[in-house]
Amino acid sequence: MQPFTTLTGIAAPIDEPNVDTNQLCPTRFNKTPRGPAYARVLFHDLRFDAEGKEKDFVLNREPYRRAQIVVADRNWGCGSSRESAVYALYEFGIRCVIASSFGDIHANNCFKNGLLPVVLSDEAVASIRAQIHADPGAAMTVDLHAQTVTDPAGGVHRFTVDPVRRKCLLEGLDDIARTHQYAERLAMFEDVYREERPWLFDNPR
Amino acid sequence: MTALTMFEKIWNRHVVADEDGEVLLYVDRALIHEGSSHAFDKLTEQGRRVARPHQVFAFTDHYVPTTGRDKGVEGIAVPEIRNMVKKLHAETAKHFVTLFGIDDPRQGILHIVPPEQGITQPGLLICGADSHTSTHGAFGALAFGIGASEMMHVMATQMIWQRKPKTLRVTVDGALARGVAAKDVILAIIGRIGIGGGAGHVIEYAGSTFAAMTMEARMTVCNMSIEAGARAGMMTPDQTTFAYMEGRPYAPHGEAWQRALALWKTLPSDAGAAFDKEAKLDAAQIAPMVTWGTNPEQTLPITGAIPDPRSADSEERRAEHAMALDYMGLAPGTGMEEIAIDRVFIGSCTNGRIEDLRAAAEVARLGRAKVPAWVVPGSRTVQAQAEREGLDRVFLAAGFEWRDPGCSLCTAINGDQLEPGERCASTSNRNFRGRQGTNGRTHLVSPAMAAAAAISGHLVDVRNLLS
Numbered sequence: 001m002q003p004f005t006t007l008t009g010i011a012a013p014i015d016e017p018n019v020d021t022n023q024l025c026p027t028r029f030n031k032t033p034r035g036p037a038y039a040r041v042l043f044h045d046l047r048f049d050a051e052g053k054e055k056d057f058v059l060n061r062e063p064y065r066r067a068q069i070v071v072a073d074r075n076w077g078c079g080s081s082r083e084s085a086v087y088a089l090y091e092f093g094i095r096c097v098i099a100s101s102f103g104d105i106h107a108n109n110c111f112k113n114g115l116l117p118v119v120l121s122d123e124a125v126a127s128i129r130a131q132i133h134a135d136p137g138a139a140m141t142v143d144l145h146a147q148t149v150t151d152p153a154g155g156v157h158r159f160t161v162d163p164v165r166r167k168c169l170l171e172g173l174d175d176i177a178r179t180h181q182y183a184e185r186l187a188m189f190e191d192v193y194r195e196e197r198p199w200l201f202d203n204p205r
Numbered sequence: 206m207t208a209l210t211m212f213e214k215i216w217n218r219h220v221v222a223d224e225d226g227e228v229l230l231y232v233d234r235a236l237i238h239e240g241s242s243h244a245f246d247k248l249t250e251q252g253r254r255v256a257r258p259h260q261v262f263a264f265t266d267h268y269v270p271t272t273g274r275d276k277g278v279e280g281i282a283v284p285e286i287r288n289m290v291k292k293l294h295a296e297t298a299k300h301f302v303t304l305f306g307i308d309d310p311r312q313g314i315l316h317i318v319p320p321e322q323g324i325t326q327p328g329l330l331i332c333g334a335d336s337h338t339s340t341h342g343a344f345g346a347l348a349f350g351i352g353a354s355e356m357m358h359v360m361a362t363q364m365i366w367q368r369k370p371k372t373l374r375v376t377v378d379g380a381l382a383r384g385v386a387a388k389d390v391i392l393a394i395i396g397r398i399g400i401g402g403g404a405g406h407v408i409e410y411a412g413s414t415f416a417a418m419t420m421e422a423r424m425t426v427c428n429m430s431i432e433a434g435a436r437a438g439m440m441t442p443d444q445t446t447f448a449y450m451e452g453r454p455y456a457p458h459g460e461a462w463q464r465a466l467a468l469w470k471t472l473p474s475d476a477g478a479a480f481d482k483e484a485k486l487d488a489a490q491i492a493p494m495v496t497w498g499t500n501p502e503q504t505l506p507i508t509g510a511i512p513d514p515r516s517a518d519s520e521e522r523r524a525e526h527a528m529a530l531d532y533m534g535l536a537p538g539t540g541m542e543e544i545a546i547d548r549v550f551i552g553s554c555t556n557g558r559i560e561d562l563r564a565a566a567e568v569a570r571l572g573r574a575k576v577p578a579w580v581v582p583g584s585r586t587v588q589a590q591a592e593r594e595g596l597d598r599v600f601l602a603a604g605f606e607w608r609d610p611g612c613s614l615c616t617a618i619n620g621d622q623l624e625p626g627e628r629c630a631s632t633s634n635r636n637f638r639g640r641q642g643t644n645g646r647t648h649l650v651s652p653a654m655a656a657a658a659a660i661s662g663h664l665v666d667v668r669n670l671l672s
Contacts, residue, residue, distance in 0.1 A: 017525055018400055018500055022637040027618045030240055031268075031289055045639050050625070073521065075401035078434055078500075079637060081336040083243060083352035101404055104370075104436050105336060105350055112354035162368060164227035175354075176251070179362045182222045182229060186364065189221050189231055199457035199465060200233060200329075201259065204322070 002114040003172035007095050008141040009068030011152075012058055013129040019072060020079035021106055025088045032084070038091035041084070059092070063137035067092075071128050071140075072099040076117075077106025086113045096142045098149060100125050111165050114172065118142065118149060118159045127151075144170060208475035210372050211439060212407045215347045215472065219330045221364055230367055234324060235261045235359045236315045236333035237302075239268040239289040240618075243353035244334065245296040248360060255300040257363040262324060263297045263304045264315040265290055268619050271581050271608035277308045283620060300360075313584020313610045316340035316428060316554035320420070321586050323453030327442040327469040332359050337554050337634065338437075339430040343423035344450075345442030345472050347407070350431065370436045371481035373398075373406040377414040379488035384668035386564065387422035388556060388632065388651035390414065390486075391429040392494035396504040398484050403435030406482060409474065410440050414488040420449040421560045428555045429634050432501040441473045495541050495664055496636045496649040498529035503636075505541060507654070507666045513537035532638055533646050534626070541664050546648070548629040549578035549659040550641070551605075553615035556632035556652050557583025562591050565632075565656040566599040571670055572660030574604035579621075581613040605659065617641045630658035 029041045040048075047057045054060045059067065070089075076099035077085060086109045089097070097110065098118045110117045120128075131152045132138065138152035144166060149157040167173065194201055209217075222229040237244065241263070248255070255261055268289040273280045278294070281287035290307055297304040305312050311322065316337050319325040327345035331338060334356045341348035351365065359365050375394055395402075408430050415423060423440050430438025447466060450456045457465040492506035503526075505512075514526035514537065530537065535544065551557075551565050562582065580600050582588035588610055591597055597607045613621045615633035623629055623645025632655050633640075636647040648664060657667040 015521070015524070016528070017521060020500065020635075020637045022635070022640050026639050026643070027616055030618065031242070031285060033246065034243065045643055050643075075404065075434065078400055078404075079336065079431075079635060081334065081350040081352050082240075083354060086352070101401055103434065104404060105352060108355060109352035112352065162227060163225050164366075175358055175366060176253075176361055179229065179358065179364060179366070182364075185221055186231070186362075193231065197465070197468070199461040200326070202457075202461075204454040 001172045001174060004095065004114055004116050004144055004169040006141065006143045006145065007068060008139055010063050010066050010137055011069035011071050011132055011140045012064040012067035013132045014058060014070055014072045015129060017073040018075045018078055021077055021082050021085035021103070022079055024077065024085035025082055030082055030084050034087050036091055038084070038087040042088035042092040068095050069140055069142065070094055070097045071125055071132060072097060073125060074100040074122065076102050078103035081105040083109045083113070086110055086115055090115055098125060098128070111169065112175070114169065116142065116144060116169060120149065120157050120159055124157050208477040208479070210474045210478040210480065211345060211409060211441065211472050212347060212372055215328055215330065216369065218328070227366055227368060229364050230330055232332050232359050232363055232365055233260065233329040234319070234331045235356065236319060236331065236338060237261065237263045237356065238266050238315050238334060239293045241334040241353065241356060242289065242292055244356040244360060247353065247357040253361045255302055255360045258301040259303070260363060261302045261360060262319065263293055263302050264318060265293060265305065265307045265312060266314040267612045267616055269307050269611040270619055271611050271613045271621055274307070274609040286619060310585050313586065314554045314557060314612055317557060317583035317587065320344065320424065321453070321584060323450055323456030326450065326456065327446060328472050332356070332365060336431040337428050339435065340424050340428040340554060342430070342437050342439035343420060343427040344446055345439060345469065347437055347439065349437040371406045373403055373408050373435065373482040373484065374480040375408055375410050375484045376412040377410070377486045377488050378412040379414060380417070381414065381488050381491065382668070384653060384671050385491055385493055386651040386653060387418060387425040389491055389494045390488070391426045392496065392501065392504045392649065393486060393491045394484070395429065395433045395501045396494070397486060398433055400432060400500050400502040401434045403430065403433035406435050408433065408435045408438040409480070410438060415440055416443065419560060420445060421558045424558070425555055429501070432634060442469050493651060493654050493667055495654070497533065497535065497541070498526070499532050499636055499638050501634070501636060501649060503529055507541050507664065509541055511535050511537050511539045542666060543663065544648070545628070545663045546630045546658050547576055547627045548623060549574070549576060549655050550581070550614040550629055550631040550633060551579065551652050551655050552581030552583060552613055553633040554583065554612070555634045557581060557587065559587050559590050561632065561652040562587065562596050565652040566596045568653050568656035568667060568670060569600055569603040569605060569660065572603065574659045575662035576659060578605040578659035579608055579614065580605050581608045582610045584610050603660065614641050630655045630664060
């Protein structure tokens with residue numbers, strides 16, 4: 001996994017609340033193998049018409065075509081568990097989404113793919129979006145080490161992030177390596193557990 | 206002794222390790238489907254094997270066609286879709302994972318088959334490659350959906366890293382009126398708490414309304430917990446649960462059944478267990494519900510009218526409502542029963558079980574479909590039982606289509622989809638933009654309400670047809 005440390009880049013404002021993962025990646029693209037093709041998938045049906053021509057959508061406008069940060073509203077990424085929603089964001093170039101709340105599964109999927117979901121207050125995300133609308137293309141900084149977002153006006157917003165997840169992102173650590181340290185504990189757990197619930201491991205009738 | 210919730214009891218029993226609140230949990234069952242190809246790709250990329258193949262169950266549901274199934278996988282016309290099914294068959298064979306394949310007499314949706322087979326049991330921790338895995342919580346299990354990376358991790362280790370969610374108790378008491386179904390209850394709950402209302406929480410459904418429900422009705426409720434933003438939904442296992450499970454192929458038998466019962470009876474939340482949040486509804490107040498917008502919280506009783514965005518309580522809500530109405534092609538003030546529909550879909554992991562089909566058939570008997578109406582059983586087992594009961598003949602006589610099992614129009618990736626602009630009364634679980642096909646319009650309803658819409662040509666209060 002690509003580490004995430006500090007990111008300074010263009011932020012795109014997405015004002016709509018409750019952006020579900022069907023919008024980020026329409027279902028018919030789920031079968032696409034992971035790769036650069038996902039860049040076009042992001043918000044596909046809001047960005048392109050039936051002929052494949054661009055529609056008026058924030059991510060089709062300069063400078064937001066080059067955005068690395070999304071500043072959204074509340075409940076970003078609700079709905080389906082599809083990880084392809086994260087692949088679409090990532091291949092488009094997005095490395096951080098700032099929202100006042102996230103769909104749980106989508107937030108987990110972001111962390112597992114080197115994309116940082118940042119939770120700030122409703123007021124903070126609204127105020128940052130207003131700043132971006134007033135000055136499109138202004139740079140913002142997200143510092144995972146310091147756990148701060150610096151908005152275009154220079155305002156600093158602290159955010160909290162789970163310490164283990166922070167470490168994994170900072171170092172680009174893979175979960176499985178961490179899990180394998182517990183192989184012995186798993187063996188002990190399973191010994192007791194199989195004794196307690198043997199029927200779970202029987203063949204069906 | 207601290208009083209514990211059912212969720213805490215199950216969580217605690219599955220902890221293998223704890224790193225500063227990031228907890229490594231043991232997974233009893235992993236449920237996957239054709240769309241889990243990304244997880245298999247990651248396994249292959251890293252040269253890993255499935256650690257506990259007997260605890261991973263694979264289902265062909267998302268991509269299988271719902272017609273022409275006599276030719277099996279070779280009968281799938283679209284190569285890309287055929288390859289998804291073939292790939293699952295190949296990957297599961299390679300990793301010795303149990304597969305309910307396209308030709309299996311038990312084939313069906315991953316939230317319908319495991320309960321039928323007894324794979325879903327109280328007290329288990331179940332992870333599924335699909336957000337509606339919350340369905341299995343109806344048995345008193347902790348069950349939730351995960352993405353491809355997490356599923357790859359589960360397959361490689363049989364464990365998952367999680368942070369402990371909070372708990373929300375939703376209490377509904379009282380009897381439901383005739384014509385009001387489990388689907389209406391969960392839509393009313395989502396309408397009340399919102400699609401973000403359960404975020405970061407596991408819901409425990411409590412109260413006499415749920416205690417009186419059948420297992421299938423409970424599954425409908427738990428299924429849509431994710432639509433309230435919740436990580437999972439659960440209900441207390443009781444005699445209804447045990448009676449449903451007894452004798453199923455994967456359920457314990459003989460002496461093991463007695464041992465299992467004793468364990469299951471320790472699961473219910475202790476009296477006085479504390480929940481982080483509470484919500485209450487009165488069953489008597491719940492009418493048949495219909496969604497009018499583009500997310501499941503945008504819902505109203507069938508007796509209502511489309512709200513005016515100008516009456517919303519904030520600028521952003523006004524914009525959100527206006528956008529939803531624009532997409533749905535609806536004007537404020539329109540009565541719900543005035544909304545004409547083009548299509549009807551009865552099926553999905555929410556409402557594709559035998560009781561759902563019985564409820565729809567009861568209404569279908571009263572007339573003839575005025576618009577194309579599909580009935581898609583959730584599994585071969587449901588399909589066979591419906592055919593034994595003659596429900597297929599009821600539907601066919603009323604001009605409905607009787608199809609083969611799968612996710613079908615709910616996920617709209619197997620070729621079944623709405624045409625742009627088409628309006629569908631659907632028993633599925635999501636009315637998001639494009640969910641049932643690009644620019645398709647979806648109104649979520651119960652099976653009886655969907656059948657009522659089919660024979661009326663518009664949304665209609667099923668209670669008036671049944672009286």
